[in-house]
Amino acid sequence: MILSWKVINDRSNGRSAPRTMAVSMNFTPAAPGCACASSTIGNPANVSVPDEALTALREQFTHSESGAGRLVLVTGPAASGRTQLLTRFLPSAAESGALVLHATGAPDEQRLNAGIVDQLFTNSALPAAVADQVGAVLALLHQAPPDEHRLGSPVKAAPAVADSEICRILLGLTRTQPVVIGVDDLQFADESSVRILLRLQRRIRSSRLLILLSHQDAASAAERQLLGLFTRLPHDHVRLGPLSTRAVGQVASELLGEPVDDELTGRLRELSGGSPLLVNALLEDYQRSERDGRPVTGPAFVHAVSMFLQRREAPLHRVAAAIGMLGDELSREAVACLAGVTEDVAEDLTAVLAGAGLLAHGRFRHAVAATAAVDSLPPAARAQLHVRAAKLKLRQVAPAGEVAAHLVAAGQPAPAWAVDVLRRAADRAAQSDDTGFAVRCLELALSAAPEPAQRHAILDALARVVWRVNPSAAAAYLAELRHSASDPEAVGAEPFTLARHALWHGEADLFAKAVADLAKCPDRFDAPAAAKLTLAAQWHFGRCEVRVEQPADPAPRHSDPWRHTAATLIGMWMVGTSDATTASAEQILRNCPLADTTLESLVTAILALAHDNRSKRAEYWCAMLSQQAARRGAVAWQAMIDGVWSGIVLRRGDVTQGVTRARAALRLLDTQSWGVSISYPLTTLLVANTVAGAFDAAAAALHEPVPDTMFGTIGGLRYLRARGQFHLATDRVLAAISDFQRYRRLMARAKQDHLSLLPWRTDLAEAHLRLGHLAAARELAKQQLERCAETDTYGRGSALRILGMVAVQAERPILLGQATECFKRSGDLLELARKLKVPGQEFPQPADQTGPARVGAPQALRALSAPDTPSASGEPPESSVLTEAELRVAQLAALGQTNQQIGSRLFITVSTVEQHLTRVYRKMGIRGRSQLAEQLASSALEATG
Numbered sequence: 001m002i003l004s005w006k007v008i009n010d011r012s013n014g015r016s017a018p019r020t021m022a023v024s025m026n027f028t029p030a031a032p033g034c035a036c037a038s039s040t041i042g043n044p045a046n047v048s049v050p051d052e053a054l055t056a057l058r059e060q061f062t063h064s065e066s067g068a069g070r071l072v073l074v075t076g077p078a079a080s081g082r083t084q085l086l087t088r089f090l091p092s093a094a095e096s097g098a099l100v101l102h103a104t105g106a107p108d109e110q111r112l113n114a115g116i117v118d119q120l121f122t123n124s125a126l127p128a129a130v131a132d133q134v135g136a137v138l139a140l141l142h143q144a145p146p147d148e149h150r151l152g153s154p155v156k157a158a159p160a161v162a163d164s165e166i167c168r169i170l171l172g173l174t175r176t177q178p179v180v181i182g183v184d185d186l187q188f189a190d191e192s193s194v195r196i197l198l199r200l201q202r203r204i205r206s207s208r209l210l211i212l213l214s215h216q217d218a219a220s221a222a223e224r225q226l227l228g229l230f231t232r233l234p235h236d237h238v239r240l241g242p243l244s245t246r247a248v249g250q251v252a253s254e255l256l257g258e259p260v261d262d263e264l265t266g267r268l269r270e271l272s273g274g275s276p277l278l279v280n281a282l283l284e285d286y287q288r289s290e291r292d293g294r295p296v297t298g299p300a301f302v303h304a305v306s307m308f309l310q311r312r313e314a315p316l317h318r319v320a321a322a323i324g325m326l327g328d329e330l331s332r333e334a335v336a337c338l339a340g341v342t343e344d345v346a347e348d349l350t351a352v353l354a355g356a357g358l359l360a361h362g363r364f365r366h367a368v369a370a371t372a373a374v375d376s377l378p379p380a381a382r383a384q385l386h387v388r389a390a391k392l393k394l395r396q397v398a399p400a401g402e403v404a405a406h407l408v409a410a411g412q413p414a415p416a417w418a419v420d421v422l423r424r425a426a427d428r429a430a431q432s433d434d435t436g437f438a439v440r441c442l443e444l445a446l447s448a449a450p451e452p453a454q455r456h457a458i459l460d461a462l463a464r465v466v467w468r469v470n471p472s473a474a475a476a477y478l479a480e481l482r483h484s485a486s487d488p489e490a491v492g493a494e495p496f497t498l499a500r501h502a503l504w505h506g507e508a509d510l511f512a513k514a515v516a517d518l519a520k521c522p523d524r525f526d527a528p529a530a531a532k533l534t535l536a537a538q539w540h541f542g543r544c545e546v547r548v549e550q551p552a553d554p555a556p557r558h559s560d561p562w563r564h565t566a567a568t569l570i571g572m573w574m575v576g577t578s579d580a581t582t583a584s585a586e587q588i589l590r591n592c593p594l595a596d597t598t599l600e601s602l603v604t605a606i607l608a609l610a611h612d613n614r615s616k617r618a619e620y621w622c623a624m625l626s627q628q629a630a631r632r633g634a635v636a637w638q639a640m641i642d643g644v645w646s647g648i649v650l651r652r653g654d655v656t657q658g659v660t661r662a663r664a665a666l667r668l669l670d671t672q673s674w675g676v677s678i679s680y681p682l683t684t685l686l687v688a689n690t691v692a693g694a695f696d697a698a699a700a701a702l703h704e705p706v707p708d709t710m711f712g713t714i715g716g717l718r719y720l721r722a723r724g725q726f727h728l729a730t731d732r733v734l735a736a737i738s739d740f741q742r743y744r745r746l747m748a749r750a751k752q753d754h755l756s757l758l759p760w761r762t763d764l765a766e767a768h769l770r771l772g773h774l775a776a777a778r779e780l781a782k783q784q785l786e787r788c789a790e791t792d793t794y795g796r797g798s799a800l801r802i803l804g805m806v807a808v809q810a811e812r813p814i815l816l817g818q819a820t821e822c823f824k825r826s827g828d829l830l831e832l833a834r835k836l837k838v839p840g841q842e843f844p845q846p847a848d849q850t851g852p853a854r855v856g857a858p859q860a861l862r863a864l865s866a867p868d869t870p871s872a873s874g875e876p877p878e879s880s881v882l883t884e885a886e887l888r889v890a891q892l893a894a895l896g897q898t899n900q901q902i903g904s905r906l907f908i909t910v911s912t913v914e915q916h917l918t919r920v921y922r923k924m925g926i927r928g929r930s931q932l933a934e935q936l937a938s939s940a941l942e943a944t945g
Contacts, residue, residue, distance in 0.1 A: 053238060057089045060236060061096070061210050065178045069204035071211040073230060076240030077355025079277040079308055082214040085240065086182050089212070098178040098210075099124065105188030107313045114141040116183060116193030117166060130169060137165045141192060163192070167199050174208040186215040187223050194226065201233050217355055219348040242274025242357060251276075255283050267295050271366055275357025277304050297368040305369045306376035308356065315341050318385065319349040321377050323363065324370035325389045325406070329396065330362055338388050379411075386410035390418070400424035401437075408440045414448040422448075423458065430465050433632035438465045456481065460494045463501070464596055468634040471504060472672040482510070496525070499533060500596060503540045506676035506709030506716070511537065529597065531566035535588075536600035538570050540676065540713045542752040566601075569608060573714075573757065576792035577612035577826075585609050589621055594628050599637055603644045611757070611794065613827030615652045622648065639668040643680035650688050653829035653933035656896030658688045659697075671705055678706055679715030686722040690729050691830065692895045698726050712750065717743045717758050728767060737767045759784050762798035769805060778806045797822030797831070829933060833894075882923060889916040894933040 060070045074082050086102075094100045103119030112118075121134045141162045173179050183189065183197070200211060218224040231237075243251065249265035272278035278301065285298035309317045322338035323330065336346035353359045364370040374382060390406035404425030407418050414422060422445035429438035442462045449455045463477040478501050481494050495517035502511035515533075518525050569584040585605035592598040602625060610618040622645035629638035642665035650658030662684040671678065682701050689698035702723060710716035724739030744760040752758075765780035781802035788795040797819045804815030823832040882890065885906075892902045899913045906913075921928060924935050 053085055053240070054089055054092070056238060057085075057212070058092070061093055061098070061178070061180065064180075064208055064210035065096075065098075067206060067208055069174075069207040069209040069211075070236055071201045071204055071213065071230065071234070072236040072238060073227070074212060074214045074238045074240070075217060075227075077242065077275075077357075078216050078312070078352055079275050079356045080216075080240040080242065081276045082216070082240055083184050084276075085238075086184055086212060086214055090180065090182050093178075093180045093210075096178075098180045099126075099173060100180045100182065102182040103184070103193075105183065105185040107188050110188050110190055112190050114138060114162075114166075114192045114196070115190045117141075117196055120181060120183075130173065133169055134166075137162050137169070141166075163196050163199055166196050167203060170200060171203060171207050171209065178208045178210070180210045180212070182212045182214075184214040186213045187218075187226065189226075194229070198229055198233075201230065201235070205234075216352070219352040220345065242355075243269070243272075243276060243279060244274065245269045248272070248274065248279055251279055252283055255280070256287065261293065264293050264295065271295055271297065273354070273357025273360060273365060277308060278357050280304075297366050302368060302372045305358065305372040308358075309373055309376055314381075315339065315345065316349045316352060317373070317377060318381070319346055320353055320358065320373040321382070321385055322346075322389075323350070323353070323359070324373040325385065327370075329393070329398070334392060334396075338385065338392055340388075383410040383412050387412065394421065399428075401428055404441045404444075405437075408437070408444060414444045416448055416450055419445045419448050419450075419454060423461070426461060426465070430461075433634070435465055435469055435633055456494055460497045463497050467500075467504075468596065468636055470669075470673055471636050471675060472670065474501070495521075496529075496533075496597075500536070503536055503600070504675040504677065506540065506707065506713045508541060508712060511541070528562040531562040532592070532597050532601050534563075535566050535569065535604050536597075538573060539600035539604050540715070542573065542714055542750060569604060572604075572608045572611065575789035576794065577608055578791045581608045582612045582614065594625055594632075594634075594637060599640060603641060606644065606648070610648045610651060611826060611828075613825060615648060615827050618648050619645065635668050636673065639665050639674070640677050640680070642668065643677060643684070646681055646684040650684050651828050651830050653833065653894070654896070655688045655692050655830075658684050659896075662688070666704075676707060676710040676713045676715055678704070679710050679713070679719040682706065683715070683719045683722045686719070686726055687830075690722070690726045691833075692897075695726070695730055702726070711742075711746060714752075714758070717746060717752075720746075721758060721760070721763060724763060724767075728770065733767055733770050737764065740764045740767060757794065759795045759798045761787075762795075762802050765802045769802065774806045777802055781806075793822040793826040794828060794831070797826065833933070833936065880923065882920060886916045886920050886923075889913055890920045890932060890936060893917060893929055894936055 057072065060072055064070045074085060076082050090100050090102055101120040101124045103116045105116060109115040118138055121131070121138070126134065170179065170181075181197075181200075186194075189197075197211065197213070200209065204211065213230065215223075215227060218227050245265055248269045249260055249262075252260040252265060252268060268279060268282055272282055281300040281304035282295045282297070284300035285296040288298065288300075289296040309320055318339040319335060319341065322335045326334055326338065332343050332346055332350075335350065336343040339346060339349075341349070350359065350362060354362075358364060358369055358373075364373070374385075377385065386406040386409045390403050390410070393403045393406065400421045403421050404418075407414050407422060422441045426438040426441035426445070429435075429441065439462065442458055442465065446455065446458045446462065449458055459477045459481050463474045463481060466474040466477065478498070481498060495514045499511055499514035499518065502508070502514060518533075565584045565587050568580050569588060571578070572581045585608040588601050588605040592601055594602065602621075606618045606621050606625075609615075609621070622641055626638055626641045626645065629635075629641060642661055646658050646661035646665060649661055662681040665681040666674075666678070682704055685701040686698050689695070689701065706716075706719070711720065720739050720743040724736040724743075727733070727736035727739060740760055740763045743758065744764070746752075747758065747760065761780040761784040765777040765784070768774075768776040768780065781799045784795060785799035785803070788799065790796075800815050800819035800822060804812050804819055807815050820832065823829075888906060889902055892905065893899075897905070899910050899917075902908075903910045903913045917929070920932075924932075926932065926935050
């Protein structure tokens with residue numbers, strides 16, 4: 001360790017006026033009449049201070065050993081190395097033949113009579129006879145009341161005799177051998193021990209006694225008074241100071257075993273303030289780090305700060321913690337108020353912390369040290385300080401978040417006055433997406449809310465904030481809100497929260513009740529909010545409109561742009577998509593920020609784009625909103641968006657990516673938190689795995705638990721439809737018919753028979769077709785076609801496909817061509833590949849699946865025409881017709897199978913698969929596998945058109 005230090009040799013005859021003069025290193029005695037003399041030894045910037053300081057103390061020991069006793073004060077800032085200096089010197093004195101007596105002052109022993117003296121004799125190997133004498137004298141001292149030992153008060157006979165006897169014993173020991181007394185932390189010494197040390201100091205000149213007294217730089221009037229008692233008598237003085245920058249560099253080089261650059265040295269000095277304790281801690285952390293030239297404030301640094309403060313008296317620790325808590329709002333008055341001390345004491349203790357290297361300009365040098373100062377307080381003291389800080393900052397009109405942070409950190413029940421500030425802080429935190437802090441503020445406010453109205457509002461806020469992260473965790477707050485919903489005086493924000501909860505969990509009755517309550521407060525619920533809730537209700541339940549305007553003043557639908565936009569977009573569910581629905585979708589996406597109130601509006605708009613053959617645009621919005629939700633920590637939002645996104649990816653024919661996105665979405669929330677929206681990723685898994693022939697994986701998706709209320713929603717109907725199609729693909733036709741009829745009945749019960757995206761008639765028609773019931777299939781397809789709007793390309797395509805399959809040979813190509821055109825216009829490449837099938841045509845099954853082979857692609861795909869344009873490589877396309885083997889490989893590759901899986905299924909080598917695919921790419925003029933599904937579908941359109 002390297003320290004900046006100086007040794008001051010003070011001598012006084014007690015009569016002449018004091019003066020200071022520089023002397024050499026050899027401690028030349030002061031001239032007669034001089035009060036003192038001083039000297040700075042060496043260059044603090046480039047000396048090894050422990051060795052030099054030890055040399056100075058050993059010289060003092062040599063003087064005392066020859067019969068010229070010494071008293072040496074060792075002072076310096078806290079943590080400047082005083083204890084280390086004594087620890088190194090005292091053993092060397094013992095090795096030189098001295099009797100060493102040592103003691104350490106402590107705050108909790110400061111009122112013990114002769115506590116330091118007791119330690120001196122207890123911690124040494126005294127001769128038996130001397131030990132008996134000491135024991136008798138100490139017993140006499142311990143019997144005296146503490147008041148009889150107060151400095152400056154009349155001394156009673158017994159203590160006076162005891163003091164004299166102790167000094168006599170100590171001085172008597174010096175006749176046989178040198179004696180060294182070392183007292184560390186003199187500032188905590190008891191008064192009787194101080195009196196005995198002063199008595200020794202006055203009798204030390206002609207003895208072989210060396211007294212070393214370690215005292216931190218005086219930080220209070222009491223400490224200055226104590227030091228003055230010793231400095232007014234002859235003494236020597238060694239003062240230790242902070243390390244210089246160069247000294248820090250030398251310490252670092254010695255400890256690390258390598259040279260260190262100026263940048264690292266300067267930063268170490270800046271962070272430590274030259275404190276040896278902190279320098280060593282920083283270097284310990286640096287050794288454990290990547291050692292990239294930047295010091296690290298790690299565990300060793302935190303431990304050093306904590307231990308330093310915990311070993312000091314409580315006011316110093318409280319002042320340090322107060323400075324750490326106040327941050328930029330520092331003032332002497334504020335620190336004193338928070339720490340519970342006077343301003344003068346706060347100023348003195350701040351100086352101690354600065355001397356210890358922790359502070360610079362009154363503030364902590366590093367935020368880690370400030371945190372350690374607070375965290376190392378005992379829990380009760382820390383909580384009390386946080387409550388004081390909250391009150392102080394409230395009086396200073398600090399932001400609500402700062403006040404609330406202290407209340408939360410206190411970990412105690414909040415007082416009634418804190419409820420409002422906690423709610424304001426929670427609102428701000430929720431707006432900033434700091435969900436965790438918002439919840440902690442609201443929970444604390446809830447525990448202190450005295451009035452039911454306040455409690456309802458806090459529960460409402462908690463339910464909304466928690467739902468973003470974990471919808472199932474919001475149930476506890478919503479349960480109490482439900483109970484209060486029957487209170488006619490409790491109308492406010494709660495009905496909207498209950499409505500959102502009802503939608504998420506598919507509870508139609510609760511939603512209707514909440515909407516009725518919302519209609520009572522149109523002044524709190526405007527037209528844009530009603531439009532968003534209408535879109536949300538349509539997303540989950542189908543046809544629904546939320547109206548909140550006063551019955552006496554009904555507003556025409558066209559008079560409000562929000563209602564008009566929502567009504568146009570909702571048309572997608574009834575008549576399919578159009579330019580108008582697409583325009584409305586873009587308006588919604590551009591004007592609605594992602595929030596609890598807009599989630600379903602946004603995904604409805606995205607779905608409208610996807611069904612209008614704008615899948616790239618739809619996926620762009622999915623990606624952007626998903627990233628935004630993830631960035632804001634809104635897991636529920638992200639899960640729903642990703643679940644919908646998986647279906648859009650699948651719809652454009654990317655089976656593998658659709659499965660990947662669906663599984664990733666499911667991992668975001670537990671099953672209970674998903675509510676009825678779990679239908680979206682599960683439906684994707686069902687459809688994708690059914691299409692790929694991965695029937696085991698599809699069956700696994702069916703085993704995922706779903707809420708019963710899901711089947712009363714559109715998502716649940718889509719799930720039932722996908723389950724029926726899975727049963728149909730695995731030759732369980734009767735089970736498929738049961739599912740199709742069930743979702744037909746549910747649609748009829750909810751008066752949702754108009755939904756264009758759920759053509760139950762063509763689903764049943766396909767099942768009847770599999771059973772050979774051609775007439776029933778034809779009739780159901782005709783009904784579907786008659787009910788379809790011209791813009792419902794998906795429903796029309798499904799109906800035309802069935803009619804084409806049951807038509808006579810001459811009409812079949814025309815009807816199938818029309819169906820193909822409908823699917824092409826809708827942008828549904830997956831349905832294009834799935835629906836344009838002819839019974840009896842087999843399609844190769846994936847290698848890792850068992851069970852019935854699924855029906856394959858139409859003959860149209862077997863007569864692919866080469867594109868007119870050159871291939872991506874610039875070479876002209878090869879022969880325009882794919883061979884049977886090339887087609888089989890291309891179809892499996894388009895469904896996401898790997899080359900190894902394709903080879904295993906078709907009993908060919910991977911190399912052969914690669915050769916087939918290379919020829920397919922050249923013939924079709926595409927770059928690779930990612931364009932395969934779309935090109936196969938496009939070629940089928942050309943072949944059947």
